[in-house]
Amino acid sequence: xxxxxxxxxxxxxxxxxxxxxxxxxxxxxxxxxxxxxxxxxxxxxxxxxxxxxxxxxxxxxxxxxxxxxxxxxxxxxxxxxxxxxxxxxxxxxxxxxxxxxxxxxxxxxxxxxxxxxxxxxxxxxxxxxxxxxxxxxxxxxxxxxxxxxxxxxxxxxxxxxxxxxxxxxxxxxxxxxxxxxxxxxxxxxxxxxxxxxxxxxxxxxxxxxxxxxxxxxxxxxxxxxxxxxxxxxxxxxxxxxxxxxxxxxxxxxxxxxxxxxxxxxxxxxxxxxxxxxxxxxxxxxxxxxxxxxxxxxxxxxxxxxxxxxxxxxxxxxxxxxxxxxxxxxxxxxxxxxxxxxxxxxxxxxxxxxxxxxxxxxxxxxxxxxxxxxxxxxxxxxxxxxxxxxxxxxxxxxxxxxxxxxxxxxxxxxxxxxxxxxxxxxxxxxxxxxxxxxxxxxxxxxxxxxxxxxxxxxxxxxxxxxxxxx
Numbered sequence: 121x122x123x124x125x126x127x128x129x130x131x132x133x134x135x136x137x138x139x140x141x142x143x144x145x146x147x148x149x150x151x152x153x154x155x156x157x158x159x160x161x162x163x164x165x166x167x168x169x170x171x172x173x174x175x176x177x178x179x180x181x182x183x184x185x186x187x188x189x190x191x192x193x194x195x196x197x198x199x200x201x202x203x204x205x206x207x208x209x210x211x212x213x214x215x216x217x218x219x220x221x222x223x224x225x226x227x228x229x230x231x232x233x234x235x236x237x238x239x240x241x242x243x244x245x246x247x248x249x250x251x252x253x254x255x256x257x258x259x260x261x262x263x264x265x266x267x268x269x270x271x272x273x274x275x276x277x278x279x280x281x282x283x284x285x286x287x288x289x290x291x292x293x294x295x296x297x298x299x300x301x302x303x304x305x306x307x308x309x310x311x312x313x314x315x316x317x318x319x320x321x322x323x324x325x326x327x328x329x330x331x332x333x334x335x336x337x338x339x340x341x342x343x344x345x346x347x348x349x350x351x352x353x354x355x356x357x358x359x360x361x362x363x364x365x366x367x368x369x370x371x372x373x374x375x376x377x378x379x380x381x382x383x384x385x386x387x388x389x390x391x392x393x394x395x396x397x398x399x400x401x402x403x404x405x406x407x408x409x410x411x412x413x414x415x416x417x418x419x420x421x422x423x424x425x426x427x428x429x430x431x432x433x434x435x436x437x438x439x440x441x442x443x444x445x446x447x448x449x450x451x452x453x454x455x456x457x458x459x460x461x462x463x464x465x466x467x468x469x470x471x472x473x474x475x476x477x478x479x480x481x482x483x484x485x486x487x488x489x490x491x492x493x494x495x496x497x498x499x500x501x502x503x504x505x506x507x508x509x510x511x512x513x514x515x516x517x518x519x520x521x522x523x524x525x526x527x528x529x530x531x532x533x534x535x536x537x538x539x540x541x542x543x544x545x546x547x548x549x550x551x552x553x554x555x556x557x558x559x560x561x562x563x564x565x566x567x568x569x570x571x572x573x574x575x576x577x578x579x580x581x582x583x584x585x586x587x588x589x
């Protein structure tokens with residue numbers, strides 16, 4: 121439809137129109153000889169298109185095609201930064217800090233020593249979030265406690281938040297993400313409640329033991345409006361904390377993405393891919409208010425079943441602003457290995473008032489990210505792979521309505537699950553059977569086809585009517 125409207129809008133602008141089958145002359149139209157021919161041809165074309173749409177919807181691969189390509193995975197080339205990310209230079213002091221605008225993504229670099237500063241301009245009515253993903257080189261050696269620290273402070277130097285992310289026991293270079301927050305809570309007498317300038321600082325957690333090369337950075341800033349009405353100010357204390365059985369079924373191939381901005385869209389289901397030592401795969405999962413995420417990753421056995429890699433298989437969950445919710449890791453001996461996230465509470469707005477960081481990070485609906493990393497040292501004992509990876513995702517709970525926000529988030533729609541994502545996510549949201557999910561996608565494809573046919577028929581009818589008058 122968009123292409124049709126664009127083409128129609130260009131008509132009459134002086135560009136040559138494409139040639140095609142000639143319409144009947146005025147005299148022929150007036151005698152009525154050509155009109156049946158026009159509509160007969162229209163009916164024939166419409167019938168062909170209806171058949172094509174129906175055939176496409178009936179094909180076994182139609183659902184997978186609507187969800188995007190799922191071809192074989194080849195060697196990946198590292199972290200895939202967001203398209204159009206703005207290049208920005210971190211300042212060595214707050215005086216020269218460049219602004220991070222909410223809704224935008226940036227690229228920068230972090231040296232081994234020193235602290236970099238960036239600036240936020242915030243109002244007094246929105247919560248603000250900034251995430252920083254550091255991408256070290258693959259050749260450097262990292263320690264378990266090395267990583268990045270992200271702080272947010274007000275103009276007077278008062279601390280709003282401090283979060284760190286480290287490489288962990290595997291000592292494997294990989295993208296690490298830490299986030300910073302400025303939260304509005306007028307009744308708590310906290311700092312960082314005023315409108316004005318705030319500063320984000322980024323530094324390495326263990327510079328003396330860190331590789332000498334600069335690390336690439338991806339920074340993303342977002343804001344969340346407050347609800348129109350004040351709701352509960354205490355996190356839910358009871359929820360279903362039982363671990364369900366991992367989802368069964370034949371795995372469907374879904375190659376993972378290589379960064380947050382290019383994460384592969386999936387829903388509840390069993391998915392498979394290949395992963396090589398040192399690689400990190402990203403999957404995007406739409407999660408509604410009231411839903412719970414259960415995730416398990418399984419690594420296939422190796423023919424060279426001799427040796428041990430500490431913390432080799434790492435599984436993590438990140439929220440819509442890329443803040444880490446939870447992670448788990450397990451060593452690898454060459455035998456089939458699985459690692460699962462601990463049971464997590466349902467997504468709820470009041471979770472932000474929890475004292476536990478895992479619960480507090482589950483504060484909004486939207487796209488969550490499941491991230492899988494295979495430690496580089498796996499190659500030392502078991503070769504370069506690739507190794508078979510199976511990801512089992514289950515969405516528990518029931519979808520609920522969220523808060524009535526007083527404004528729009530930046531970027532828009534960040535804290536909601538769109539109808540488009542519900543239809544496009546392979547496996548669906550878990551609230552319907554697989555057959556129902558496939559049927560809904562077929563309806564979506566059919567709806568698009570039907571709309572195109574109606575527009576086509578209308579265009580031919582209009583042209584005929586104009587000729588007649």
